[in-house]
Amino acid sequence: MDFILGLPRTARRHDSIMVVINRFSKDGTLHIILYFREIVRLHGLAKSLVSNHDVRFTSHFWRTLWSLLGTKLKFSTAYHPQIDDQTEVVNRSLGNLLQSLVGESLTTWDLIIPRAEFAYNSSTNRTTSMSPFEIAHGLAPCKPLDLIPLDPHVKVSEDGVTFAQHVSQLHQDIHDRIQSQNALYKQVVDMHRRP
Secondary structure, eight states: OEEEOOOOOOTTOOOOEEEEEOTTTOOEEEESSOHIIIIIHHHOOOSEEEEOSOHHHHSHHHHHHHHHHTOEEEEOOTTOTTTTTHHHHHHHHHHHHHHHHHTTOGGGHHHHHHHHHHHHHTSOOTTTSSOHHHHHHSSOOOOTTOOOOOOTTSOOOHHHHHHHHHHHHHHHHHHHHHHHHHHHHHHHHHHHSOO
């Protein structure tokens, strides 16, 4: 669990993102709202939470809360193979996705979060060779453009076809960027690991 801070404040007064990763499926749940409202509601209480040593996670309140709820707090260290820097990978991927999707409308990034979350969770993970969605739910998600090929004799809207091609290309670009960034990140991390 981690936070991405220092984002431009949106019209809805959001300026940070809370990132929570399921260690098994690598499912990235990217929410700006409270952990309990969005995570516990959908998945229940975690048996353990891994986070960095940020003061938000090491405070007396935080430790007391999780102790009372029976959740064990674990803290990561840099380049630790058991943690695998999953949150940092998701943070980097999220940053790249948001930059790709938001463009110059910097104060609307919070509206893009659901699309970025879907793109991340439906992309194949290098470690598992499956998407986080597929691991968590047992099937690959239907994507907006998983369409049956249209009969060439049926009249279609050129604008609709153009838009569908644009979204399809956008999804492919996002997928390619995630794969590229993950490969670069792996190279950097591998340089710091001992043989």
